[in-house]
Amino acid sequence: MNPNSNDPLVMIDNERHLFKVSRSNFTDPEVFAKERERIFSTCWLYLGHESELKKPGDFVTRVVGGRSIVFNKDRQGEMRALFNSCPHRGAQVCRERKGNAKAFQCFYHGWVFGQDGALRSQPGEDSYAQGFKDDPDSNMRQVPRLESYRGLYFICYDPQAVTLEEYLGNAKEYLDLVCDQAVDGMEVIGGTQEYAMNANWKLLVENSIDGYHAVSTHATYLDYLKSMEGGLTDVGLKGVGKDLGNGHGVIEYTAPWGRPAGQWISLWGEEGKNEIDALNARNEKLYGKEKADRIAYKNRNLLIFPNLIINDIMSLTIRTFFPQSPSLLHVNAWAAGPREESEAARQFRLSNFLEFLGPGGFATPDDVEALEQCQLGYRNSQEARWNDISKGMKLDEPSMDDEAQMRAFWREWDRRLTGSEQAQGVGA
Template identity: 70%
Template sequence: MKTPDKHMEEEMTHNEPLLRSEPSTNTFKVSRQAFIDPSILKRERERIFAACWLYLGHDSEIEKPGDFVTRSVGGRSIIFARDREGKARALLNSCPHRGAQVCRERSGNAKSFQCFYHGWVFGVDGQLRNQPGEDGYGKKFKSDSDSNMHQVPRFESYRGFNFICFDPDVVPLVDYLGNAREYLDLICDQSIEGLTVIGGMQEYAINANWKLLVENSIDGYHAMSTHATYLDYLKGTTGGLANMGLVGVGRDLGGGHAVIEYTAPWGRPIAQHIPMWGEDAKRELAVIRQKLEAQYGSERAERIAIKNRNLLIFPNLIVNDIMALTIRTFYPISESRMHVNAWAAGPREESEWARKYRLFNFLEFLGPGGFATPDDVEALEHCQRGYSTANELRWNDISKGMNREIPAMDDEEQMRAFWRHWNSLISADVTQGAAA
C-alpha cells in the first residue's frame, strides 16, 4: 500500500470538519487542527478579528481632553484618545503621508500628534493641522479627507466600554452584545459613580493558541484541580465561606458570548465580607449592600454583591467579576503564541480600604504572579505542546454537561457556545466546515 505524501496528509486533514456535535450521544468534539494550523489563523484574522467588534479601552483611561493611549487591536496600531471637545476617538496610528506611526508614546496628554518622519502635525481629532513645505502642495490638499489621520471604520461604546470594528457594515454594538448586556450591566451597576480602570496595564505572552485562553477563562471545571492550592489557602482566610464551594451555572448567551455565574468562597470588595477583613470592613460592606438594595431591590443587589461572573464577549474580551474585577483581551501572534493585556477595575467611589483589598485580591489570584495565572499559563502551554500529536490524536472533547438541561458552571456549555459561533464563521463555505 502506497504511503500518502505530506501534501496528501495535509489535504486529508483539511477536509475533516473542525467541529463534531452529536446530541444523540451527548458528545462535542473540536479538531486540534484549530490550534495549530496557520491557514485557520489566517481565516480567523479575516473573518473574526477584521469583522467582529473588538474591545479598545475604557472611558476612564482617557478622562481629560487630550488624554490618549496607544495599543494594538486586531493586529492594527490604534490611538484611543479624547479630543479637545471631549469626544472619544479611535484613530489608525499611521500617517497618511508615508505610513509611519504618528504617536510613539504608550499614553499621555497631548494638544496634537506630530509624525517624526516628515513633521506632519495632526490634532487629537486626527485632522491635519500643519506640514513642513506646505507651499509645495495644492491649495485644497489640507481639506482633502485623505490628508487626515483615518478613523477606525466603526467605533461605539457601551457603558464606558469602547469597541472598534474594521468592518463598516457590522451590526451596531448594542445588537452585537445581545444577551451579554445583562451581565455587563450587573458589573457596571456595582458602582453608583461608574467604574474606573485602576493603575496601568499588565502585559505578557503565552506560548499557546489564543482560543485556549478563551476556554480557560470560562472554565469552571479546572478550578478544583489546577487551583487546588488557592482553594486550600482560602480555608484559612475566609472562615465560614470556606465551605461555600463553587456553585452556579454556565450559559450560552448567543453570538459566541457566554458566561459562568456562581457563588465562591472568597471575599468580594463589593459586598461579600470575610473575617480577615475585620469588623470595620464588615460595617462598610453592609452600607454598600444597603445602597445596592435601595437602588436595585434586594434580588438584584444579592446578585450583584454575591454572585461571581466570568463573562466572554466574543471573540476575545473577558470580564472577570470575581474576587476582583479584571478586564482582559488577548490576540494571536502566531498559531501557538498570544499577547495578553489585563486591567484591574473597580468603582470610582470605593474607599481606600476597599481599593486596597480589591488590588490585593487582583494580584493574589489574577495577576501574572498570582495563584491562578501561572498555573493557567502552564496548563495552556502544556496543551499546546500536546498538540504535537494532533495527527494521531485529532480531537478535543468538550462534552461535559450536554446531558443536563441546565448546565452547571463546571460543565462546558459556555465553551461550546464559543466554538459553535467560531465554527460558523471559520468554516462557512469551506469544505472542512461542519455545522454544529
C-alpha cells in the first residue's frame, strides 16, 4: 500500500508562497482514469484547423481524447465531427488518414454512409425492418459538440458543456494576436508531425509554457544562432507569465530570434527587411501601433486547457497531445502561417520550425530527454513526494521564467479531479 495515498493532489501555502504537486499525479493509474473521465470527456479538445478541409468531401481522421473521429466537410460546406465507428458492428468506417470522399463505406459488411453520417445503403436491405434506415441509431453518431474560433475547431463530448467562446475566455486575446497576423486567414502548412514520449502528458503541458528551462536546456540552439552571422538581434529574453482563467495560461516575451511575423534579422537580407517592414506597416494601419508591435516583436507560448499548445515564437506551431498511459503520450504538431505570405517568408518560417520545433530540431529532442528523465525520477515518488511549482508566487507580476501559468493549469486540473476550488493544506 502506498503510505502517501492520503496526500492531496495539489497543496498550496499562500502564506509561505509555496505550491506543490504530488508526483503520484504522474504515475498513479487511478489518477489517469479520473483524467479520462473528468478532463478528456468534459473539456473542449482541439480537433483541427479549417484549412485542412478545403473542399467539400475533404476529411481527416484523428484520435481525440481516446475516441476515433472523422473530421470532414460535407457537400454543403458544413464542418462535421463523426465518431468513426460503424453502428452495425463497430468497425472503423474510415480507415484512411485523410482524403476526399463522397461517402464512407465500412469495409466489414459494406454499409455506406453519407458525408453527414446518415446510412444511405446496406447489402441485404430487404432483410431489415421497414424504416430501419430512418432510425437515428442506424447512422454514424455525431460528436455532441463541435464549435470553432478563428478557424480552430474543437469538440466536446459533454453535451452540457459551456460554449467554446465562454470556455476560451481570456485566452481569446492571445488567439486573436496569432490569427491577426494574417489578412487572408491562417493555414496549416504540410502534414502532421507525430511522435511519442515515455512521459506523463502533464509534463509536456508544463514544459510547453516554461520559460525557466530555455537558457539551460536549449543552450545549444542559442549557441547555434550566435554562430550564424546575422542569426540574432540584440533583444533579450524578457516578458511575463499569466493565468488566463479556466486553466489556460501564457508566457509573452521578447526574444532575439527572427520572427516571420515581424522581427527581422540581418540573415534574411534586404529583401527580407523590405517585406517585414511592409508587413509591420500594414499591421500598424490595421490594428494601431501597440497591437502591431505586439504581433511583430512579442513571442507567445499559449496553453488552452487541457492539452492544446500554440507556440507563436520563431515559427508558429499548433501542438496537441494525449496520454496513452500514465507514462506514455502521443504528440501531433502542425506548422501554420498566413495564407498570403511570400515564398521567402514561408521558407524562413519552415526553416525555423524544423530547426527548433520539429521532432528533429534543437528543442524537441532536448525536451523529450528532460521529460523522460523526470518520469524516471518519479520512481522515487514515495520518498521524494513533491514537485515544486512556486517560482514567482510572491510576485504581483510574475516573469515569463516564473511559474504562474503552470499554477493556472494545476488549479483547474485539481478542481476538475477533486471538485476543490483551491487546493488545501500546507506543503511538508
